[in-house]
């Protein structure tokens with residue numbers, strides 16, 4: 049649905065994007081993460097056809113955006129909805145009128161606009177506040193209006209620019225659940241940029257990590273979790289600094305999919321006769337499957353730790369020795 053193919057974009061001497069290729073399938077929710085200045089907003093502007101790449105191509109729904117001009121370009125933009133961190137609502141217009149603006153842009157009649165705007169607000173659970181002004185709405189409600197507006201022209205693609213960064217954790221969860229439901233119900237493809245790993249964990253099917261304009265990792269979330277040394281996996285499931293425990297080896301285990309449900313650690317302790325301690329664990333449901341990381345202290349140091357790594361590998365659990373003495 050979205051194919052970003054070998055795209056580069058520079059501003060003067062700054063190479064904001066450097067040979068970036070990302071594919072997002074229809075109905076998929078894909079997250080792009082990276083530190084400030086990594087190139088996330090630039091990427092979104094290219095997918096939104098606000099800017100063009102210096103080289104490479106951006107194809108959305110089989111249409112190459114960089115080849116379009118004038119009316120065709122405007123029509124293609126209406127196939128793409130956008131939500132923003134600070135909602136970007138018009139302050140002296142009601143929630144309904146904000147949504148009607150988007151419908152006016154695609155040429156709906158006045159009567160249709162009113163009806164469709166109410167329908168859209170209903171879809172995001174805000175029909176009862178249709179006549180409220182943005183200043184009378186909470187942050188979460190404003191973002192619901194922003195989503196209703198973005199989806200009013202019935203786009204195939206929703207782009208989200210840090211849409212939950214200004215919201216508290218509970219409101220963030222509710223807005224993400226709404227986006228996930230809309231994506232499933234409407235077959236909407238979602239590309240979101242965020243610096244919040246919680247967002248990626250809660251709703252993304254896949255993710256890419258951008259660094260200085262380059263993609264350093266990308267893939268389906270469960271594959272990333274299973275990739276040795278994956279930085280995204282470490283960021284998704286942080287265990288913090290490894291403690292210094294003399295006489296113990298420290299092992300970080302990564303579980304993804306079915307292994308999380310098996311009593312692997314109990315087997316390790318029983319079969320190898322090790323008094324294993326669990327120092328930390330983080331387990332979540334990703335794409336309907338359990339995934340996470342667990343940090344163990346293995347008594348006996350190097351040899352016992354190596355034995356444990358082999359034991360776990362034989363059972364499909366990846367273990368990395370963090371430190372051993």
Ligand SMILES: Nc1ncnc2c1ncn2[C@@H]1O[C@H](COP(=O)(O)OP(=O)(O)OP(=O)(O)O)[C@@H](O)[C@H]1O
Pocket residue numbers: 059062063064082083084085086087088089090091
């Ligand atoms: N219009 C512009 N003119 C000049 N430089 C720009 C422009 N837009 C982006 N850049 C530069 O390109 C690089 C990538 O910027 P971009 O805004 O895409 O990063 P980002 O990952 O979105 O950062 P943030 O999370 O802070 O928004 C930065 O070095 C930035 O200074």
